[in-house]
Amino acid sequence: MAATPQKPAAxxxxxxxxxxxxxxxxxxxHHTPLNGNEQFKKDDDGLNVRTRIETIYSKRGFDxxxxxxxxxxxxxxxxxxxxxxxxxxxxxAVLEPEELDDEYFMLRVRIDGGxxxxxQLRVIGEVSQEFARGTADITDxxxxxxxxIRIEDVPEIWNxxxxxxxxxxxxxxxxxxxxxxxxxxxxxxxEIIDATPALExxxxxxxxxxxxxxxxxxxxxxxxxxxxxxxVHEINDVAFxxxxxxxxxPGFDVWVGGGLSTNPKLGVRLGTxxxxxxxxxxxxxxxxxxxxxxxxxxxxxxxLKFLVADWGPEKFRQVLEDEYLKRKLTDGPAPEQxxxxxxxxxxxxxxxxxxxxxxxxxxxxxxDGATITKIADLAEAHGSGRVRTTVEQKxxxxxxxxxxxxxxxxxxxxxxxxxxxxxxxxGTMACTGIEFCKLAIVETKQRGAxxxxxxxxxxxxxxxxxxxNLNGCPNACARIQVADIGLKGQxxxxxxxxxxxxxxxxxxxxxxxxxGFGRKVRGLKVTSDELPDYIERVLKRFQAEREDGERxxxxxxxxxxxxxx
Numbered sequence: 137m138a139a140t141p142q143k144p145a146a147x148x149x150x151x152x153x154x155x156x157x158x159x160x161x162x163x164x165x166h167h168t169p170l171n172g173n174e175q176f177k178k179d180d181d182g183l184n185v186r187t188r189i190e191t192i193y194s195k196r197g198f199d200x201x202x203x204x205x206x207x208x209x210x211x212x213x214x215x216x217x218x219x220x221x222x223x224x225x226x227x228x229a230v231l232e233p234e235e236l237d238d239e240y241f242m243l244r245v246r247i248d249g250g251x252x253x254x255x256q257l258r259v260i261g262e263v264s265q266e267f268a269r270g271t272a273d274i275t276d277x278x279x280x281x282x283x284x285i286r287i288e289d290v291p292e293i294w295n296x297x298x299x300x301x302x303x304x305x306x307x308x309x310x311x312x313x314x315x316x317x318x319x320x321x322x323x324x325x326x327e328i329i330d331a332t333p334a335l336e337x338x339x340x341x342x343x344x345x346x347x348x349x350x351x352x353x354x355x356x357x358x359x360x361x362x363x364x365x366x367x368v369h370e371i372n373d374v375a376f377x378x379x380x381x382x383x384x385x386p387g388f389d390v391w392v393g394g395g396l397s398t399n400p401k402l403g404v405r406l407g408t409x410x411x412x413x414x415x416x417x418x419x420x421x422x423x424x425x426x427x428x429x430x431x432x433x434x435x436x437x438x439x440l441k442f443l444v445a446d447w448g449p450e451k452f453r454q455v456l457e458d459e460y461l462k463r464k465l466t467d468g469p470a471p472e473q474x475x476x477x478x479x480x481x482x483x484x485x486x487x488x489x490x491x492x493x494x495x496x497x498x499x500x501x502x503x504d505g506a507t508i509t510k511i512a513d514l515a516e517a518h519g520s521g522r523v524r525t526t527v528e529q530k531x532x533x534x535x536x537x538x539x540x541x542x543x544x545x546x547x548x549x550x551x552x553x554x555x556x557x558x559x560x561x562x563g564t565m566a567c568t569g570i571e572f573c574k575l576a577i578v579e580t581k582q583r584g585a586x587x588x589x590x591x592x593x594x595x596x597x598x599x600x601x602x603x604x605n606l607n608g609c610p611n612a613c614a615r616i617q618v619a620d621i622g623l624k625g626q627x628x629x630x631x632x633x634x635x636x637x638x639x640x641x642x643x644x645x646x647x648x649x650x651x652g653f654g655r656k657v658r659g660l661k662v663t664s665d666e667l668p669d670y671i672e673r674v675l676k677r678f679q680a681e682r683e684d685g686e687r688x689x690x691x692x693x694x695x696x697x698x699x700x701x
Contacts, residue, residue, distance in 0.1 A: 158433070159431040159432065159433045159434075159437070160174065160352075160431060160432030160433040161428070161429050161430065161431065161432070162427070162428050162429075162432075163428035163429045164429075166432075166433075169432075170432060170433045171432075171433070171434075171435065173208065173310070173435060174432050176204040176208045176209065177208075177310065177350045178350075179204070180209065181212075181346055181349055181350065182208070182209040182211065182212030182213075182309055182310075182311070182349060182350075183212055183213075183305075183306075183344065183346060183349050184209070185205050185209040185210055185212060185213060186213050188202075188205060189210070189213065189287070189290055189291065190290075190291045193205075193287050194287055194288050194289075194290055194291050195288075197287065197288065198239040198286075198287055201287065203234075206237070207233055207237075208309075209309075210241075211308035211309035212305070212306055212308070212309040212311060212349065213304050213305060213306075213307075214243050214244040214245065214246070214304030214305070214306075214307035214308055215241045215242070215243055215285070215290070215304075215308070216241060216242045216244075216308060216574075217236075217237040217238060217239075217240070217241055217242075217574070218238050218240050218241060218242045218283055218284075218572040218573070218574070219236060219238060219570065219571075219572055219573055219574045219576070220235075220236060220237065220238040221238070223235075223236060224570075225570055225576065225577035225578055225625070225627055225637065226577075226627055226635065228570075228574070228575065228576065228577050228609070233574075236574045237574070239286075240283065240284045240285060240286060241283075241285040241286075241287065241290075242281055242282065242283050242285070242568075242572060243268070243281070243282045243285045243290070243293065243304060244275075244279050244280070244281050244282075244304060244307035244308055245260065245279060245280045245281075245282070245297060245302055245303075245304055245307065246279055246302075246303060246304060246305070246306070246307040246313070246314040247278050247279055247280060247302070247314065247525055248278075248314055248315045248316075248317065248335060248339055249278070249315065249316070249317030249318070249319070249321060249332065249335050249524075250278035250316070250317065250319040250524040250525040250526060250527075250532075251317075251319075251321075251522070251524060252522070252523050252524065252525070253300070253521055253522060253523075254512040254515050254516050254520065254521050254522065254523060255300055255512075255521075256300045256301065256302055257508060257509075257511060257512040257515075257523055258508075258509055258512040258513075259296055259297065259299070259300045259302070260272060260280055260297075260302070260505075260508055261505045261506065261507075261508035261509035261510075261511075261512065262296070262505065262509065263282070263293055263296050263297065263505070264282060264504065264505025264508060265505035265506060265509070267282070267284075267285060267286070267289045267292075267293055268282035268283060268284050268285055268505065269283070269284040270504040270505045270506065271283040271284060271504065271505070272503055272504060272505050272508050273501050273502055273503070273529075273568065273581075274498065274501040274502075274503060274525050274529045274530070274531065275501060275529065276501070276527050276528065276529050276565055276613070276614060276615065277313070277314050277316055277356075277527060278314060278316050278317075278319070278525040278526065278527060279307065279314055279525075280525070281568070283572050303343075305343055305344055306343060306344075306349070308354075309354070310350065310351045310352065310353050310354060310355075311348070311349055311351060311354065311355065312342045312343070312348055312351070312355050312357065312423060313354050313355060313356050313357070314357075315335055315338060315339060315357040315358070315359065316356075316357070316358045316359075316367050316368075316372075316527055317331055317332070317335050317358070317359050317360055317367060318331065318359075318360035318361060318362040318364075318366050318367060319366070319481060319524035319525065319526045319532050320362065320366075320481055320485075320487075320493060320524070320532065320534075321335075321360070321361065321362075323487040323488060323489070323493065323534060323535075324362060324485070324487065324488065325485075325486055325487065325488045326362070326363055326364075326475065327361050327362055327363075327378075327488070328361045328362070328363055328378035328379065328380060328386050329361035329378050329386040329387065329388070329412060330361055331359045331360055331361045331376065331378070331388070331412070331415075333412060334359060334376070334388075334412050334413075334415035334416060334419075335359055337415075337416040338357070338359075338415070338416050338419050341416055341419075341420060342419075342420070342423065347427075348423055348424075348427065350427070351423070351426055351427050351430065352426065352427070352430030352431060352432045352438040352439075353430070353435065353438040353439050353440075354439075355373050355374075355423060355426060355440065356371075356372045356373045356374075356395070357372060357373065357374055357375070357419070358372040358374075358375040358376070359375065359376040359388070359415070360376075360377065360378060361378030361386070361388075362378060363378070363472060363474065363475040364474055364475055364476060364479045364481070365377065365471065365474040365479060365647075365648050366479045366480070366481065366526070366527070367527055368527055368615070368618075368647055369391055369394070369403065370391065370394050370402045370403050370618075370647050370648075370651050371394040371395060371396055371400075371402065371403065371615065371618065371647070372391070372394050372395075372403060373392065373393065373394065373395065373403075373422075373426065373439070373440040373441070374390070374391065374392050374419065374422045374423070374440075375390070375391040375392075375394065375403060376388035376389070376390060376391075376410070376415055376418075376419075377389045377390075377391060377471045378471070379409065379468060379469050379470070379471050379472075380469075381409045381466070381468050381469060382469070384409060384411065384466065386412075387409050387410055387411045387412065387414075387468070388409070388410050388411075388412070388415060389405060389408070389409065389468055389469070389470060389471050390405070390406045390408050390410060390418060390422075391403040391404065391405055391406070392404060392406060392422060392440065392444050392449070392452060393440055393441045393443070393444025393445065393449075393452075394441060395439050395440070395441040396612035396615060396616075396617055396618070397439075397610070397611050397612050398436075398610050398611065398612070399436075399441075399442075400612065400617045400618075400653055401441040401444075401445060402651055402652075402653075403441075403444075404444060404448075404449045405449065405470060406449050406452065406453045406456070406465075407449065407453070407467055407468070408453065408465040408466060408467060408468055409465075409466045409467065409468020409469070410465065410466070410468075414465075417461060418456070418461070418465070420460075421456045421460035421461050422456065424460055425443075425452070425455060425456060425459075425460065426440045426443070429443055429455070430443055431443060453465070473648065473649055474648040474649065477601040477649070477687070478562070478601050479528075479648065480495065480526055480528040480530055480562065481493070481495040481526060481530075481532055482495040482496065482497055482530060482555065482557060482562055483495055483555055483556065484541055484545065484555065487534070487535070490538075491534075491535050491536060491537055491538070492536045492537075492538060492541050493532050493533065493534045493535070493536065494532065494533045494536055494541060494544055494545060494548070494555050495526070495530060495531070495532040495555060496530065496531055496532070496533075496548050496553045496554060496555040496557075497530050497553070497554055497555075497557040497561050497562055498529065498530065498531065498552075498553055499552075499561065499564075499584070499585045499588060500529060500564055500565060500566040500580075500581055500584040500585055500588075500606075501529030501530075501565065501566070501581075502581050502585065503553075507551060507553075510551060511523065511531065511533075511548075511551070511553070514533075514544060514547050514548065514551075515533045515544075517547075518533070518536055518537075518540040518543060518544040518547075519535065519536060519537055519540055520533050520534055520535045520536055521535070522534040522535055528565060529565050531553075558588075558591075558592050558596075558598075558599075559598055559599055559600060559601065559602050560587070560588045560591040560592055560595075560598070560602070560604070561588050561592070563601065563602045563603040563604055563620075564584050564587065564588050564603075564604045564605070564606070565584070565603070565604075565605045565606070565614050565615070565619075566580040566581050566583070566584035566605070566606040566607075566614055567580050567606065567607050567608050567613040567614040568580070568581070568608065568613070569581050569583075569606075569608035569625070570608055570625075573608060573609070575608070575609045575611060576608030576609050576625065577608060577609050577625045577626055577627060577637075578608050578609075578625030578626070578627070578637040578638070578639070578664065579608070579637060579664070580606045580607065580608045580614070580625065583606060583664055583667070584604075584606045587604070587606075587667060587668060587671070590668040591668060591671060591672065594668065594672050595672060595675060595676075598675060598679075600687075600688060601687070601688075602620050602621070602675075602688055603619040603620045603621070604619060604620065604621045604623070604671070605619035605621070605622050605623065606623045606625070606639070607622070607623065607624050607625055608625040609624075609625055610624055612624075616642055616645070616654070617642055617645050617653040617654055618645040618646060618647050618651070618652075618653065618654070619642065619645050619654065620643070620644065620645065620646070620654075620688045620689055620692070621641065621642070621643060621654075621671060621674070621688075622641070622642035622643075622645055622654050623639035623640075623641060623642075623662075623667070624639055624640040624641075624642065625637065625638075625639055626638060626639065626640055626661070628661050628663060630663050630665075636663050636664065636665070637663070637664045638661050638662055638663040638664055638666075639661065639662050639664070639667065640656065640660070640661050641656070641657065641660045641661070641662060641670075642654030642655065642656055643655050643656075643657065643674075643692040643700055644688070644689040644690075644691075644692030644693045645689065646687075646689040649687070649689075650689070650690070652689075654692075655692060655693060655700075657697050657700050657701060658697070660700065660701055674699075674700060675688075677695070677699045677700075678691050678692075678695075681695065681699065
């Protein structure tokens with residue numbers, strides 16, 4: 137019998153081979169832009185947009201601005217479009233960017249270390265009054281933010297600010313942001329080491345430098361030689377914390393990988409001691425690691441904290457030493473616990489030179505141009521030429537003679553800028569909120585100011601250190617996860633089934649002493665109108681149940697859910 141002919145075997149389908157793109161890390165050869173942000177940064181350095189602002193956009197107006205400049209590169213010079221008035225929080229995540237954009241800008245003035253002369257402060261106030269409808273908020277990173285800025289006015293604003301040594305360069309964008317520092321650097325009696333020379337050298341090396349103007353995301357820096365631990369070092373990408381080495385003396389402990397937003401992480405120690413002269417080299421090494429190894433594929437994983445979490449501090453230190461510094465670093469001690477619970481320098485304090493500094497509290501960082509100008513006038517009238525901003529949205533006047541202190545305190549009180557604030561005035565912060573921010577869902581600044589007044593009325597004798605931080609969205613600009621009472625804005629239904637502004641509550645967060653993130657009680661949400669009632673109720677339970685000397689954060693960690701609801 138003849139054999140049955142066999143059909144030819146079907147060809148095996150050929151698998152499509154695609155090159156693994158990884159996480160977009162330059163150091164391992166992944167240079168192809170993997171998203172729109174990386175593409176526009178590759179197309180043109182954000183630093184270059186200044187020329188277009190000065191020569192084209194300021195002359196032709198808002199409609200002439202290229203979209204990649206408008207919502208991208210202009211951030212490299214401190215400019216964000218602000219939220220169009222009248223758009224409620226329910227539309228924040230629904231509308232397209234061009235529908236949310238107003239034809240006005242927020243402009244952020246970077247104030248590294250919070251250091252200002254009274255002349256600089258006066259110019260900030262004058263610019264506010266002339267170009268920003270009086271706005272001039274103090275941020276929790278020592279900056280000042282204007283609103284209502286017209287693109288036509290930006291070149292003149294830069295001219296005024298730069299004329300007194302101020303700048304908006306890389307105040308926003310995927311860049312080295314403002315370097316926060318101790319507001320009493322070089323003057324505090326208890327200072328471990330004055331970090332000012334290192335901060336100035338760090339600025340000199342990286343600002344306006346194309347080598348560091350295209351990072352995977354923003355890069356936040358802190359440095360302080362204060363035993364008060366006054367720069368929230370645990371939540372910065374890199375931080376230098378004053379310590380004393382048993383053999384080498386005063387220097388800095390290095391931390392990396394901190395950050396909040398929707399995926400919060402506390403920074404970790406590298407376990408190394410660096411001298412003040414070594415700080416700039418180590419700083420450049422850390423920022424270069426971020427530039428070269430940072431994850432550029434997904435924006436929500438592009439912060440340094442994700443790389444540090446994957447590598448761990450041991451590998452991070454090894455790469456820093458072997459590939460960037462080309463030398464080993466010295467092992468060193470951890471910083472001591474903060475020397476006091478309040479770390480904001482509010483009140484009257486003696487300087488090392490025998491004069492005094494006076495820290496005072498605006499309401500949730502909200503001041504205006506006229507008030508800022510008056511602060512400059514008051515400081516000069518009381519013999520001072522220097523002021524500082526803090527990371528708690530507060531301010532300090534330096535170099536006041538003893539016989540001028542009480543007069544200055546009284547003059548500040550007359551401006552509603554108290555140096556003797558209640559715990560609520562002292563400890564409450566708020567982000568920009570829905571008034572101007574395109575990401576926000578709820579109002580924050582006015583709510584925070586009203587909350588202070590209401591709690592002062594209801595609990596006039598409450599004097600425990602307490603932080604209450606209000607944020608208009610989940611991005612945590614106001615550090616909600618590390619506050620005693622953190623309030624994350626969201627929309628919710630009230631008792632009548634109506635959609636209203638409210639907050640998810642975080643309780644017992646802390647930095648410094650037992651640093652950690654706040655606790656979320658299941659289903660605990662509070663409407664804006666119910667907020668004073670809720671906080672009053674919880675604080676009264678804290679007062680009734682606390683053990684001797686117990687802090688709110690410690691009590692909140694152990695309290696039952698009923699006590700916290």
